[in-house]
Amino acid sequence: MDTSDVRTRFAPSPTGFMHIGNLRTALYAYLFAKKSRGRFILRIEDTDRERHVEDAVKAIYAVLRLTGLQHDEGPDVGGSCGPYTQSERKHLYERYAKELVAGGRAYYCFCTKERLDTLTDDTGNRRYDKRCLHLSKAEVEEKLAAGLPWVIRQNVPQEGVTTFSDMVYGEISVENRELHDNVLLKSDGFPTYNFANVVDDHLMAITHVFRGMEYLSSTPNYNMLYDAFGWATPRYVHLPHIMKDKHHKLSKRHGDANVEDFIAKGFLPEAILNYVALLGWNPKSEVEKFTLRELVQAFDVSGISKSSAVFDEAKLRWLNAQYLRELPPQQFHELAAPYYGAISTPVDLNLLSALLQPRVSALSDIPDAAGFADRFEGYSLALFDHAGSKSSVALAKEALPAVIASLESLAGWSNDALFGALEQLALQRDLKKKQLLWIVRIAVSGCLSTPGGASEMCALLGKAQALERMRQSLSRLRSA
């Protein structure tokens, strides 16, 4: 049950995939709404036909579904303020723009691109000179009748100061003369973001606007629009940017910022969400691990920081590893299964999952971690030389026959039985346990690093295969 009028919205433009920054904006808007027992709305801002990307909307739905940020209203789920896709609301904007024209708060502009270009100053900036504002009503009618292309521009007063309050950045004032007569309605009849966001946020009764801080400097323009219509302004929550590094914003040009890519790389949506929540927001406690539910409880706008944050994949990996380890073994196994697809050697996959779960930090680490399975042939014999365990090629050649003989007659092939047998054999031959186990592990895996120790590797491969590999290693040692 809703118990408040709080309504937030996530309003992406379908110009590409969802990146980490988009996700965080959606998350904060969602958390704020849910914490206030309000509603979270999805609105698709597709007013730029040129940058429109076909499957972008699908990607938005996919990410919201995967991360659990369920919207209460939106193009796909409906709601009382629809339609929720701006291209389907086109007629509305024109009506409202004309209302503004009638009230003198906006005006038709017929200036050509060429003329606009002449308005560019020494520093390469352009500022419209309000020329068309001074057209008489008759002149406007005449041009309109002649079928000249037109746009509608906001009529911004050039004197005075506009002040607004942002819940993150505090009070911000801008001299009105710094503001431009933005285009509200484009010549193709579509509204610009500068207009559509105001009309829609009002019509959809949005109470709190969450968006990137790049809109901070144009917010005075928007407030003038609200005032012109006689509408109440929403509360603003501008968010600091997420950076790829010290100097560059996370950009869609880099596939690594794509939320779906991270999921494909074996990061759990819960971990991504958790990490992203902490990028630019602090819970005022030292807790770092939060479920979505817990985030809803803990979220507070006062914890949002003002400065931008650099995205750190290392920390995401660490968090993801925490999540992976807490998974019920069976669930981890199911998630890992797709990554076993490339393994052709028969191994005990359930056991492999059990060994892998505490040691991978992303599911995509699995193929590499399980490299022993298919990368056995032709491994370097130098691996038998290991100072730490005092083992060597010579020792391997000498000890392996006994290992093979001993294990061939081993009754069970469990990890415990194997470990016991190897331990005993080491004792008999007066070898350090470490020495023998190193040799066996290499002989059976051919890898410096494996998901388990010698006995575990043997158990993983099964009796026939493990013994076969040992014989193969022995013969290579002998002929070397």
Next chain:
RNA sequence: GGCCCAUUCGUCUAUCGGUUAGGACGCAAGAUUCUCAUUCUUGAAAGAGGAGUUCGAUUCUCCUAUGGGCUACCA
């Protein structure tokens, strides 16, 4: 260029005038371990610079520097 915003360890951050400036990731060292990893312990690591205000500034004010954003018929 103009305007807006920001500036604490490499990174994410705590501190809301008085702290040995705390935590986390990463990094290093040690311990544990049948490898690597895990786990545990320890360590190195920060207030951009300069003026003020104040008994006292990381914290408040101003200037400078640096970074980011906006300055589109993109959002």
